[in-house]
Amino acid sequence: MLRPTRSPAHPALIALGAVGAAGVAAAVWGIGIERYLFTVREVTAPALAPGSTPLRVLHLSDAHMAPWQHRKQDWLASLAQLQPDLIVNTGDNLGHEDGLTGIRRAFEPFAGIPGVFVHGSNDVNGPAPRNPLRYFSGPSKRHREPTFLDTDAMDRFFTEELGWTGLNNAATRLTVGGNTLDLFGVNDAHREWDELEVLPEAIAALGPRDAGTSVVGVTHAPYQRVLNRFTDLGADAVFAGHTHGGQVCIPGFGAIVANCDIPLKQAKGLSTWSHGDRTVPLNVSAGCGHSIYAPVRFACRPEATLLTLTARS
Template identity: 85%
Template sequence: MPVASGRSAHPALIALGAVGAAGVAAAVWGIGIERYLFTLREETAPALAPGSAPIRVLHISDAHMAPWQHRKQDWLASLAQLKPDLVVNTGDNLGHRDGLEGIRRSFDPFAGIPGVFVHGSNDVVGPSPRNPLRYFLGPSKKQQEPETLDTEAMDRYFTEELGWTDLDNAAARLTVAGNTVDFFGVNDAHRDWDRLDLLPAAISDLGAPDAGITKLGVTHAPYQRILNGFTSLGADAIFGGHTHGGQVCLPGYGALVANCDIPLKQAKGLSTWSHGARSVPLNVSAGCGHSIYAPVRFACRPEATLLTLTPRA
C-alpha cells in the first residue's frame, strides 16, 4: 500500500512567520490602540517649604496637537475636573500649523487656574518626516527649512486668556494654593535656546531669598546641564518633558532612546536628580502626543501627571 508522504514547514520559516506576525500585532497595537490609551499618572513628592499647604500640580507636556485629534482634546479638557492648584506645561503643544485650534479646545476649561509654560521647538516650528532609526544615533538635529508656526498667537492665548505665565529664560513669583512659589525656566534646550546665564538675575529680581518660598524649575528638554543648573539655583523640584518616555519602549525594560542626554531610566516618571550636595524630585512627563509623522506608542502610554507636592520633613 503506498504511504502518503509530505514535508513539514522548515523551522526557520515558522520562526520567520512568527516574528512577522508579532511585528504586525505590535504595529496594530502601537498605532491603532495604545496611542489613544490616555493615562493619568498620580505621584507625591516632598518639595515644599516646611509648613506649606500641599499643591496639586497637573503636569502636561508634548501634546503635538493637530486639529483633528478630538480624542486627545476631549481627554485633556476632562482633566480640568481634577481641579488642580497649578498647571505646568512643558511645551511642544503644537503639531500642525492649525494646532492652536485643538489646543484651545483642550485648555479652555483651565482658564483661571494658575499655570506656567515653556516652549519646545514644536511650539515654534512644525514637525517634519524623520527616519525613526536616526534617534538611536543621538539626539535629533534641527530641520533645514522648518515651517514656522504662530507661536505669538499661542502665547497670547496662554497668557491673556488662560492667565498662565511664560517662563522661557525667565522667573516669576506666584501665589498657589495659599503658598508663595518662585518659578524659573528655560526655552528649549534641545535647540540651544536656553539661557541659564539669565536666570540668576531674573531670580534676584523676584526679591530677597526666603527659605519659606518654594522654588520650581521648568524645562522642556531635560538635558543634564539644565537639571544641574536648576539644582544649583535652588530648585526644590524640576519638571521636564520632550522625551516622550521613549515613545516606543521595550516591555519590562523601558525607554530605548530619550532624544537628549538624560539617563534612560529617568526618561519618564518621578525620580530624584542629584547634583553637588543637593537632591530634588524630578518629574519627566512621557507626554500625551506624538508627531503626526510618527503616530505610534508602544509600552509607553500617553500621559499627564497629577503630582501632589508636600512639605519637606
C-alpha cells in the same frame, strides 16, 4: 496508492513567521489602540518648604496637537475636573500649522487656574518627516528648513485668556494654594535656545525670598546641563518633558531612546536628580501626543501627571 508526503516547515521559517506576526500585532496595538489610552499618573513628592500645605500640580507636556485629534482634546479638557492648584506645561503643544485650534478646545477649561509654560521646538517649528531609526544614533538634529508656527498667537492664548505665565529664560513669583512659589525656566534646550546665564539675574529681580518660599524649575528638554544648573540655582523640584517616555518602549525594560542625554531609566516618571550636595525630585512627563508622522505608542501610554508636592520634613 501512495500519497506524497509534505516536508515539515523549516524551524527558521516558523520563527520568522512568528516574529512577523508579533510585529504586526505590536504595530496594530501601538498605532490603533495604545496611543489613545490616555492616563493620569498620580504621584507625590516632598519638595515644598517645611510647613507648607500640599500643592496639586497638573503636569502637561508634548500634546503635539493637530486639529482633528478630538479624542485627545476631549481628554485634556476633562482634566480640569481634577481641580489642580497649578498647571505646569513643558511644551511641544503644537503638532500642525492649525494646531492652536485643537489646543484652544483642549485648554479652555483651564482658564483661571494658575499656570506656567515653556516652549519646545514644536511650539515654534512645524513637524517634518524623519527616519525614526536615527534616534538610536543620539539626539535628533534639524536637517531642513522648518515651517514656522504661530507661536505668538499660542502665547497670547496662554497668557491673556488662560492667565498663565511664560518661563522661557525667565522667572516669576506666584502665590498658589496658600504657597509662595518662585518658578524659573528655559526655552527648548534641545535646540540650544536655553539661556541659563540669564536666570540668576531673573531670579534676583523677584526680590528677597522668604523662608517659606519653594522653588520650581521648568524645562522642555531634560538635558543634564539644565538639570544641574537648576539644582545649583536652588530648585526644590524640576519638571520636564520632551522624551515622550521613549514613545516605543520594551515591556519590562522601558525606554530605549530619550532624544537627549538624560539616563534612560529617568526618561519617564518621577525620580530624583542629584548635583553637588543637593538632591531634588524630577518629574519627566511621557507626554500625551506624538508627531503626526510617527502616530504610535507602545508600552508607553500617553499621559498627564497629577503631582502632589508636599512639605519637606
